[in-house]
Amino acid sequence: HKFHPCDEAVIATNDDASDCKRCAVRLGYWKDDYIGYFVRNQERKAPEINRGYFARVKGVEMCVEKFLKKTSGNCQIINLGCGFDTLYFRLRDTAHQVKNFIELDFPTVTARKCYTIKRNKALLARIHDEDGEVRLSPTDLHGPSYHLMGVDLRNLDEVDSKLQQAEVDYSLPTIFLAECVLVYIEAQNCRNLLKWIAQKFQAAVFVNYEQVNMNDRFGDVMLNNLRGRGCSLAGVESCLSLETQRNRFKDSGWTGARAWDMVQVYESISAAERQRIERLEMLDEGELLLQLFQHYCLVVAWLGVTFQDIDITVE
């Protein structure tokens, strides 16, 4: 594999996301019995960061849940730039079952995820049933309905061949997830990926969580922080506004797209749940959290009309 030097920095952003998720889970923001297998770090993060991750995980989950309900599990989930995300394992413990769950990330990341799964019975047991077998290579893992594979998302031929190895069904309703991933991918490569998905899949939803409103001073600080770590932010031009976020999908063959900043997403979480987590840690003042929420967004795009109502509004 040919790597850009900045790919290494992008790969490292997964460690940061996983550490933050682990920290928030330990403090009780949400339940995740699996993240601890992937993260050893016990460093405590600021309350604003924990609440930010809570809104992020809840926001994505709300969309996934609506999709699963609507398809009755007759669907696929494809997690792009999955990192150490544990959604697959968490779903296995619920009544929601899906036909196929596919995870893609750089081989360096999937190799570490494969290794951890292989070493832990509690994880492996969620991938194969009694006599189902699990096929493993250093970077890829294939179970009966779970596939984790190393690939560069900028290389569509490779993505296509990996999805075929995962027995993807292009005619089955599919939800794509990208949590803080597209911002690292060059605008043209990203458009090609989104176009390719729109051409291949018949009915799909894309849930994208990432930075927005990057053209103000707070946005500058956020971007400089990432650049300082060596990340190329090749996709940042789509993170300027909710409109640029929506347009990226509409310009790539998607039927429609909606976008909300995280202030709106947070407000859509049930009042009881918000009150519960707001008691976990005190915030000195709400200003920093508000700024953070204004600079991240959730975008939901759809192909066809069946799934245009997947959103964050409370039913």
Ligand code: SAM
């Ligand atoms: N989605 C995970 C989460 O939210 O916990 C991980 C987020 S992390 C900030 C970004 C992830 O995107 C990293 O794991 C990185 O390796 C992956 N990524 C970025 N560009 C990629 C590319 N071109 N191909 C494959 N994976 C990529």
